Amino acid sequence: MLRLSKLTDYAVVVLVRLSRGDGVQTSPRISAATGIPEPTVAKVLKALASGGLVASQRGAHGGYRLMRPLAAVPIADVIAAIDGPIALTACVEGAAGGCDVEGICPMRGRWDPVNDAIQQALTNITLADMQEASIPRAFRTPVRAPISVAE
Amino acid sequence: MLRLSKLTDYAVVVLVRLSRGDGVQTSPRISAATGIPEPTVAKVLKALASGGLVASQRGAHGGYRLMRPLAAVPIADVIAAIDGPIALTACVEGAAGGCDVEGICPMRGRWDPVNDAIQQALTNITLADMQEASIPRAFRTPVRAPISVAE
């Protein structure tokens, strides 16, 4: 099913939320605004910080802020930050490790064109695109968006 | 990581194998030729038959054969046959069921452009493309290709 991790979905919500307001925002505050449980918000933000998508400020009055505007964040970056590098199969070029029959595996490299195509597709879509895409009535209004994720 | 199911990888191997030779081929024979365990080959073939990618013939001297040449089989069809419809998130248009907050979920429809992009990317790549892509030395020769899949 080409499943996307649920945390990635959360990450989009969190990033969109971060894009409103100027200063840093704490994870409890984002949790309250989005309805996502606080520990999960914290986990997502840490991953996003590692990926360079948000900047963190520690200590009292700390928090997180966006490093780039939404339009400059391809969804591929978000996925990479949360789920690791985009690779359909483990033996794809760039994936860590090596399969047990590496070197004799006829599948080696076979999925590369597919990966490249997907990578490119995901790079061409930014968070701004997703933010604007077909949001149902009454949800253009900010600030108090409830739970987000499906399933 | 956008993980692709291992069975889909098997399916590509099986389909490529089926493309060699004219008559029907039995699953034990394909298993022997590819190194994939027979029950798994059977499972993959059943799914491919349900998806209309291969035709089956029951009874003695039965087996499977390709319905179309490899160049006419987009990889999207294979994925759909094995893993079900291509949908990144559960609440994507076309996915079964409905999430618990359906109707108020601001994420609803948001992933659609991403899904469409991926769908299109996968539709533009056929099995023939994958077959030709960077196969290492000595594996253009048919018949006795060993295990395929990565881990």
Place this chain on the structure above:
DNA sequence: GCCAATCAGGACCCAATCAGTCCTGTTAAA
């Protein structure tokens, strides 16, 4: 008409993965 080979369609089990939580540091402002 019977038998053997083969596909059809499930049920089932085990391992791996992931979402989600929690705990213990470390940093920085008041």
Place this chain on the structure above:
DNA sequence: TTTAACAGGACTGATTGGGTCCTGATTGGC
């Protein structure tokens, strides 16, 4: 010094998927 906040793990329960097996249904040969 205290407190608010992030950093970076470890841990657990549930879900998923790979893989196997079993019981039919179908077809060709003897």
